[in-house]
Amino acid sequence: MEDVAIIGVGLHPFGRFGAKPALEMGAEAVRAACADAGAEWKDVQFAFGGSFEVDNPDAVTGQLGLTGIPFMDVYNGCATAATALELTADAIRAGKYDIGVAVGMDKHDPGAFTSDPVDYGAPAWYGEMGYFLTTKFFGMKINRYMHDHGISHETLARVAAKAFRNGALNPNAFRRKPVAEADILASRMLNYPLTQYMFCAPDEGAAAAVLCRADIASRFTSSPVYLRATTLRTRRYGAHEVHSTWAAVEQDDAPTVYASRAAYEQAGIGPEDVDVVQLQDTDAGAEVIHMAENGFCADGEQERLIAEGATEIGGSLPVNTDGGLIANGEPVGASGLRQVHELVLQLRGRAGERQVPGTPRVGYAQLYGAPGTAGVSILST
Amino acid sequence: MTQVAFAPDVFTWPSDEPQLIGGRCPRCAAVAFPLAPACPRCGTPEMDRHLLPRRGTLWTWTTQEFLPKEPYAGGETFETFRPYGVGLVQLGDEVRVEARLTESDPKVLEFGMELELVVVPFRTDEDGTEIVTYAFQPV
Ligand SMILES: [Zn+2]
Numbered sequence: 001m002e003d004v005a006i007i008g009v010g011l012h013p014f015g016r017f018g019a020k021p022a023l024e025m026g027a028e029a030v031r032a033a034c035a036d037a038g039a040e041w042k043d044v045q046f047a048f049g050g051s052f053e054v055d056n057p058d059a060v061t062g063q064l065g066l067t068g069i070p071f072m073d074v075y076n077g078c079a080t081a082a083t084a085l086e087l088t089a090d091a092i093r094a095g096k097y098d099i100g101v102a103v104g105m106d107k108h109d110p111g112a113f114t115s116d117p118v119d120y121g122a123p124a125w126y127g128e129m130g131y132f133l134t135t136k137f138f139g140m141k142i143n144r145y146m147h148d149h150g151i152s153h154e155t156l157a158r159v160a161a162k163a164f165r166n167g168a169l170n171p172n173a174f175r176r177k178p179v180a181e182a183d184i185l186a187s188r189m190l191n192y193p194l195t196q197y198m199f200c201a202p203d204e205g206a207a208a209a210v211l212c213r214a215d216i217a218s219r220f221t222s223s224p225v226y227l228r229a230t231t232l233r234t235r236r237y238g239a240h241e242v243h244s245t246w247a248a249v250e251q252d253d254a255p256t257v258y259a260s261r262a263a264y265e266q267a268g269i270g271p272e273d274v275d276v277v278q279l280q281d282t283d284a285g286a287e288v289i290h291m292a293e294n295g296f297c298a299d300g301e302q303e304r305l306i307a308e309g310a311t312e313i314g315g316s317l318p319v320n321t322d323g324g325l326i327a328n329g330e331p332v333g334a335s336g337l338r339q340v341h342e343l344v345l346q347l348r349g350r351a352g353e354r355q356v357p358g359t360p361r362v363g364y365a366q367l368y369g370a371p372g373t374a375g376v377s378i379l380s381t
Numbered sequence: 382m383t384q385v386a387f388a389p390d391v392f393t394w395p396s397d398e399p400q401l402i403g404g405r406c407p408r409c410a411a412v413a414f415p416l417a418p419a420c421p422r423c424g425t426p427e428m429d430r431h432l433l434p435r436r437g438t439l440w441t442w443t444t445q446e447f448l449p450k451e452p453y454a455g456g457e458t459f460e461t462f463r464p465y466g467v468g469l470v471q472l473g474d475e476v477r478v479e480a481r482l483t484e485s486d487p488k489v490l491e492f493g494m495e496l497e498l499v500v501v502p503f504r505t506d507e508d509g510t511e512i513v514t515y516a517f518q519p520v
Pocket of ligand 1: 406407408409410411420421422423424425
């Protein structure tokens with residue numbers, strides 16, 4: 001199996017951009033990724049494009065050059081971009097192509113996501129009666145977690161405050177103003193114990209990466225980052241996940257736990273080797289839970305780690321250095337490639353004001369979304 | 382006043398002792414809610430109708446404090462919307478179900494508290510028909 005290198009990353013800022021179509025943002029992200037790689041679009045042999053709102057991400061070729069390449073469209077909930085990345089990497093690993101692009105783009109209406117619950121395997125009444133809300137699930141999950149493991153409301157506020165602080169250092173972020181912990185706690189309660197400023201919001205943006213066979217990476221760049229693992233997992237019987245009317249009494253771990261274990265095994269490294277982390281912080285509670293689900297600490301240890309500043313940019317376990325979903329918002333198709341973009345900048349030592357000190361060598365990214373799907377990627381220099 | 386059950390396939394009503402209508406796998410005995418065409422554990426493409434226990438305990442909970450977007454059909458406006466509680470309620474040792482709670486005050490809701498299934502008003506239509514749904518109420 002061929003090893004895979006990421007040779008270029010590109011990003012269209014996340015936020016609100018008026019009438020600008022998602023496809024135009026996608027094209028800008030791909031151009032930026034190609035320029036970063038020192039490659040041209042005509043060098044690209046294939047692509048995977050992810051989006052929730054855009055039916056045909058492959059239409060981006062109309063703005064990049066109609067070169068006739070195979071361009072496959074994917075949608076996999078919040079794990080869409082991890083899926084595009086995995087499929088692009090797999091095609092290179094299998095030896096089918098030498099160089100390809102993974103791109104994600106989206107443009108959502110403001111406010112909580114909505115859709116037809118039937119398309120998520122839930123009955124129509126689940127939506128009509130007011131259960132079909134991802135935010136409600138996250139409220140229930142962190143509430144029990146806080147009860148079981150002694151996590152405080154202040155810890156949730158610290159996580160959100162860190163996201164806004166890091167976002168302020170990131171010119172591409174949606175939310176760029178620090179918010180005080182007291183204001184986060186005092187903002188409107190949406191789904192107890194989660195307040196308005198503890199949640200990410202759907203928005204707009206695009207991100208892309210150029211991948212190639214590791215043995216030809218030096219033709220393009222002197223600073224390749226290697227993709228050591230990509231894994232995806234769905235929920236198992238016994239896991240309580242987003243948009244489920246029920247859960248089994250006999251409990252099993254969340255899909256993130258399985259995706260994470262498999263990724264460490266694939267990469268041949270452990271959580272102790274990871275220098276910079278990007279986690280799905282749909283809400284501040286999700287970041288806390290995902291720290292443990294991805295093996296970075298034991299359940300409950302977050303209370304101390306976060307109070308001590310371990311997850312800050314200068315801490316021992318920097319998490320969501322670009323502000324994560326809370327500061328960047330979530331254009332679903334692009335979100336996971338935004339994580340990869342940030343990790344590549346960090347591992348190259350080019351993350352500017354938010355650069356993790358020392359020489360970070362290993363980066364880790366995790367996505368989680370409806371109806372219980374997780375994706376993990378591990379990168380290293 | 383005419384009362385009509387919202388999603389009548391989901392709970393037994395009219396009844397003094399309403400129950401949720403779940404499904405039980407004829408092969409592996411997994412219990413799920415609502416009654417669905419296949420078993421979520423083993424994939425057997427049939428489930429037997431199975432009435433769930435009326436009483437349970439609160440496994441976890443949250444509050445819904447903003448008006449959900451469509452397809453929500455509660456009929457409230459931003460002005461009339463009142464927060465409701467939502468819980469994951471464990472019914473015996475059979476299954477946990479997501480359900481509205483009649484209580485929405487975080488100071489009153491407690492992990493493990495005893496709950497009982499009740500039928501409550503959901504909305505009133507223009508012709509005066511009252512639509513009812515199920516919820517769990519502290520015992
Ligand atoms: Zn079964």
